[in-house]
Amino acid sequence: MVLAVFVVxxxxxxxxxxxxxxxxxxxxxxxxxxxxISVIIESVPFVFLGILLSAVVxxxxxxxxxxxxxxxxxxxxxxxxxxxxxxxxxxxxxxxPLARGFMVGGFTVxxxxxxxxxxxILNPITIITTHQAFGWDGHILVARLLGGFLIANVVGWLFxxxxxxxxxLTSRFAAACMLGSTSGHDHAHNxxxxxxRTTEIFIRETSVIMPALFIGSAVAALTQxxxxxxxxxxxxxxxVWSVLAMMALAFIVAVCSNVDAxxxxxxGSTFLPGGIVAFLVFGALIDVKMLALMRxxxxxxxxxxxxxxxxxxxxxxGLLVNYVA
Amino acid sequence: xxxxxxxxxxxxxxxxxxQGVLLSLVVVVATLWxxxxxxxxxxxxxxxxxxxxxxxxxxxxxxxxxxxRRRTFEVExxxxxxxxxxxxxxxxxxxxxxxMVIVPPTTLSSATATQREVxxxxxxxxxxxxxxxxxxxxxxxxQLSVREWVSLLAQSxxxxxYSDKTAQVIGFVTPDAQDPENVFYVARxxxxxxxxxxxxxxxxxxxxxxxAEYEVDDWVQxxxxxxxxxxxxxxxxxxxxxxxxxxxxxxxxxxxx
Numbered sequence: 393m394v395l396a397v398f399v400v401x402x403x404x405x406x407x408x409x410x411x412x413x414x415x416x417x418x419x420x421x422x423x424x425x426x427x428x429i430s431v432i433i434e435s436v437p438f439v440f441l442g443i444l445l446s447a448v449v450x451x452x453x454x455x456x457x458x459x460x461x462x463x464x465x466x467x468x469x470x471x472x473x474x475x476x477x478x479x480x481x482x483x484x485x486x487x488x489p490l491a492r493g494f495m496v497g498g499f500t501v502x503x504x505x506x507x508x509x510x511x512x513i514l515n516p517i518t519i520i521t522t523h524q525a526f527g528w529d530g531h532i533l534v535a536r537l538l539g540g541f542l543i544a545n546v547v548g549w550l551f552x553x554x555x556x557x558x559x560x561l562t563s564r565f566a567a568a569c570m571l572g573s574t575s576g577h578d579h580a581h582n583x584x585x586x587x588x589r590t591t592e593i594f595i596r597e598t599s600v601i602m603p604a605l606f607i608g609s610a611v612a613a614l615t616q617x618x619x620x621x622x623x624x625x626x627x628x629x630x631x632v633w634s635v636l637a638m639m640a641l642a643f644i645v646a647v648c649s650n651v652d653a654x655x656x657x658x659x660g661s662t663f664l665p666g667g668i669v670a671f672l673v674f675g676a677l678i679d680v681k682m683l684a685l686m687r688x689x690x691x692x693x694x695x696x697x698x699x700x701x702x703x704x705x706x707x708x709x710g711l712l713v714n715y716v717a
Numbered sequence: 718x719x720x721x722x723x724x725x726x727x728x729x730x731x732x733x734x735x736q737g738v739l740l741s742l743v744v745v746v747a748t749l750w751x752x753x754x755x756x757x758x759x760x761x762x763x764x765x766x767x768x769x770x771x772x773x774x775x776x777x778x779x780x781x782x783x784x785x786r787r788r789t790f791e792v793e794x795x796x797x798x799x800x801x802x803x804x805x806x807x808x809x810x811x812x813x814x815x816x817m818v819i820v821p822p823t824t825l826s827s828a829t830a831t832q833r834e835v836x837x838x839x840x841x842x843x844x845x846x847x848x849x850x851x852x853x854x855x856x857x858x859x860q861l862s863v864r865e866w867v868s869l870l871a872q873s874x875x876x877x878x879y880s881d882k883t884a885q886v887i888g889f890v891t892p893d894a895q896d897p898e899n900v901f902y903v904a905r906x907x908x909x910x911x912x913x914x915x916x917x918x919x920x921x922x923x924x925x926x927x928x929a930e931y932e933v934d935d936w937v938q939x940x941x942x943x944x945x946x947x948x949x950x951x952x953x954x955x956x957x958x959x960x961x962x963x964x965x966x967x968x969x970x971x972x973x974x
Contacts, residue, residue, distance in 0.1 A: 393784055394777070397746045397818060404819040417820070419828040419934075426825055429747070429817055430760040430912035436744045437765075437772030440779070584788070591782040595790075598737025598783075603806060606740065606813050616913065617832065625837050647914050651762075654909040662837070 420617050427613035428606075431646065431681060435485040435605055438648070442486025443597045446493025447590040456498035470506045470548045473499070474541055477511030483648050484512040484676060485605065488685045489597045495569050495689075501557035506548030508686070509702065512649035512676040513540030522672065525653035531713070532669055539673045539709045547701050551694075560694040562687075568596075600688045608684030612646045615680065619644060625662060634667035635710035639703065642675025649676035666714030674706035725800045726792075732803045733792045736810065738783040741776055743814040748773040751822060758970050759822050761911040824971045825906055827891035827933050830917035835891065835902050835952075836867060837916070859885040859940075863905045864973050867918045870943075874954045879943035884957055886920055887938045887965060890931050896950040899925045903939050903957075908972040915972065923947050923956040931962070938963045 417425070449458065463469045482490060491508045495501065512518065513536060526532040551560065558566050624641050627633035638659075647655050656671050663671075678699050686695055751757040752770045761769060849865035852858075861869075863886045888903035902919030906912075922939050923946055931937060939962050946956035 394742060394746075394781060397742055398750070401746050401750045401818050404821070419826040422823060423825050423829045425816060425820060426760070426823060427829075427913050428813070429822075432744055432817070433748055433751070433757075433760045433769065434765065434911040434913075436741070436748070436776070437769045440741075440772050440776045444775070587782070588786070588788065591779065591786050592788075592790075594779045595734065595738055595783050595786070598741050599733050599735075600737070602737045602740040602744075603810055606810055607806075610813065612913065617829065620832055625834065645914060647910050651910040655914045 424610075424613045424617045427616055428609040431609035431612055432605060434648065435483075435609070435681070438483040438486035439489065439598075439601055439605060440486075442482045442489040443594055443601070444590075445480055445482060445486070446489045446597065447593045449490070449493040449497045450593060451586050451589045453497075458494070459498040466552060467545075467549070470503060470545055470552075471541075473503050473507050474510030474544045474548075475514055476507055477513075477515035480511065481515040481517045481650075482511075483517075483650050484682055485648070485685060487511050488682075488689065489601055492565065492568075492597070492689055493593075495561075495565075500552070501560050502548045502550075502552035502554070505551050505698065506544045509547055509677050509698075510540060510544035513537065513673065514544075515650075517650045518653075518676070521651055522653040525657045526668075532665060532672070535669045535709060535713055536672045539669065539706070540676065543673065543677070543702055543705045546705065547698060550701065560690055562689060562691055565689045601685060604684045604688050605681070608646070608681035611684065612644065612680045615644045625659075629662075629664065631664060631666065631714040632711065634664045635670045635707055635714065638663055638667035638671035638710070639674045639706060642671045643679050645675070646679040646681040647675065652676065664714050666710035666712070669713045670706045670710030673709060674703060677702050677706075725797055728800050728804050728807070729792045730790070732807060734790045736807060738780055740810060740814055741783075742780045743817050745773045745776045745780055747817050749777070755969070756822050758972065759824055759912070762908055762974055765911075824967070825912055825915055827889060827904070829915070830889075830891045830902075830904050830906070830919075831894065833915075833917055834894070835904055835917045835919045836871075853882075858882040862886065862973065863888050863903060863918060863920055864907070866920045870920065870953070870955060876943065876945050876955060879955065883940065883942055883960075884920070885938065885940045886957075887936065887968065888919060889967075889971075890927075890933055890935045890937055891917070891919065892933060893921060893948075893951055893953075895952045896948045899923060899927075899948045900946065900951045900953075900956060901927050901931075901933075903937060906972045908974055912972075918973075921946065921951060921953045921956040922959055922962075923951070924959055924962070931964070936965050936967045938965050 462472050480490060487508055491504045494507060495504045499507070519537065522533050522536055551557065554560060561569070624637045627637040645655070652672060652675055656668055659668070683695055683699070748757070748769060751760065752766065752773070757766055757769065849861065849868050852861050852865055853869070861884065866884055866886060886903050888905045891902050891904045893900035893902060900921050900923055902921055904917050904919030906915035906917055908915050922941070939957060939959050941957040941959040943955045944958050946954060948956070
């Protein structure tokens with residue numbers, strides 16, 4: 393099977409042939425495809441890495457070991473969890489399978505949400521690239537780190553008040569979590585080799601994450617091809633609109649948090665710093681592709697609530713930077 | 718029409734047991750093939766090449782293990798409506814998967830350049846300005862690429878500064894938004910992460926009725942000097958008055974980083 397797909401790829405046309413141009417796709421269709429493929433090729437390595445780390449948490453580490461070594465006070469506990477990204481720099485797409493692994497491995501729903509929202513910003517790669525792009529100029533790096541930390545913990549705290557956290561999850565994933573919490577004692581499972589269980593996790597996680605990634609990439613690509621960007625760029629110098637426009641741009645561009653600083657740097661001359669900060673905070677946590685990925689785990693209602701709170705807090709942060717800093 | 722029980726179970730099994738592995742296989746094959754044929758740069762920034770290829774190899778091992786696994790695989794039971802939706806998803810994903818393997822890789826076209834507005838972003842860093850200043854100092858102006866000219870033009874639109882400097886730039890043809898009849902850009906995409914964030918940049922060229930000789934998306938090498946644009950409507954005050962325009966092949970690395 394593996395060979396067959398390689399052969400098909402090798403036999404298919406390698407370049408757009410001028411003489412065969414009758415067969416070529418219309419520009420916009422071709423560009424949509426190019427954009428979607430580029431998001432997929434960019435994200436999949438991180439997804440694989442996230443799934444492997446998730447398997448490490450579920451299969452190779454003793455059950456619940458991570459959860460046991462964290463502080464017991466819920467606020468301190470979530471604060472520590474929001475720093476876990478420093479040890480798992482897997483970018484936002486890889487964080488989804490990892491957060492799922494954490495939940496199966498004993499984290500509560502609100503703790504996983506905190507991790508999911510903090511890790512894309514509070515991780516070494518994002519910090520280095522943001523520093524490379526902006527240095528200490530205009531407090532952008534500091535605002536991004538503090539903002540990310542604050543938002544993740546506030547959202548985590550809000551969801552920790554939920555009377556029935558399991559209802560925040562899709563029924564399918566809630567069932568998988570129940571299975572995970574008992575599997576530590578399951579003798580049938582213990583007889584299976586760790587590698588075999590890793591393979592099973594790979595099969596199950598890719599069956600959920602890959603379709604979401606494909607759909608998310610297709611939506612991101614379609615939005616980019618059909619929504620003119622000039623509409624957003626015209627709003628750059630207004631303190632309020634620059635923030636909202638950059639958040640909208642972050643939502644549709646769906647660039648990884650590891651490198652979004654380089655991308656947004658090129659808009660530095662057009663947009664006020666508050667807009668840049670809002671882009672760097674909101675875009676790292678929420679965008680079209682991430683919503684599709686997170687929908688594998690959380691209900692639409694939960695995602696809407698997360699998006700609204702993160703959006704409001706990012707906008708407030710951006711406005712604060714524009715008006716105060 | 719909703720699926721019967723047998724189809725329902727089969728579809729569910731396919732979606733949970735095989736879909737993820739197959740989609741991963743498609744991505745791994747596409748990535749490895751692009752990497753080996755030197756075309757990965759059409760989609761992502763070179764700084765990710767090593768990581769992406771390494772993860773693709775690891776992914777290939779996992780995919781092979783996924784195919785080889787013989788243990789019984791339990792799947793969830795779902796209602797017919799949900800399974801129908803899954804079925805639609807499976808078909809859609811198969812189409813995307815097949816497209817990923819058989820459609821020839823290519824660069825973004827000027828349709829995207831127009832949509833993203835040429836020179837609206839993608840530049841403006843100090844590095845670009847420094848690089849351009851250094852190259853200007855050498856006096857060998859034909860070494861300056863689209864990127865450097867664009868960053869110079871952003872700093873100064875004084876025609877006197879450009880009067881003794883001949884530019885020679887390579888890029889694809891995309892029409893000016895304001896005066897598409899008389900002005901086109903020699904454009905390139907700047908990529909920071911992957912093609913999704915590609916920002917078009919370009920230098921304007923004034924040539925009345927250029928469409929008669931060149932097509933949008935043609936790759937061209939334009940030689941000439943900057944002067945006040947004859948076009949009153951054009952987006953930029955300056956434009957190259959071309960001495961020579963050659964149609965060239967698309968370069969191996971069409972994007973600039």
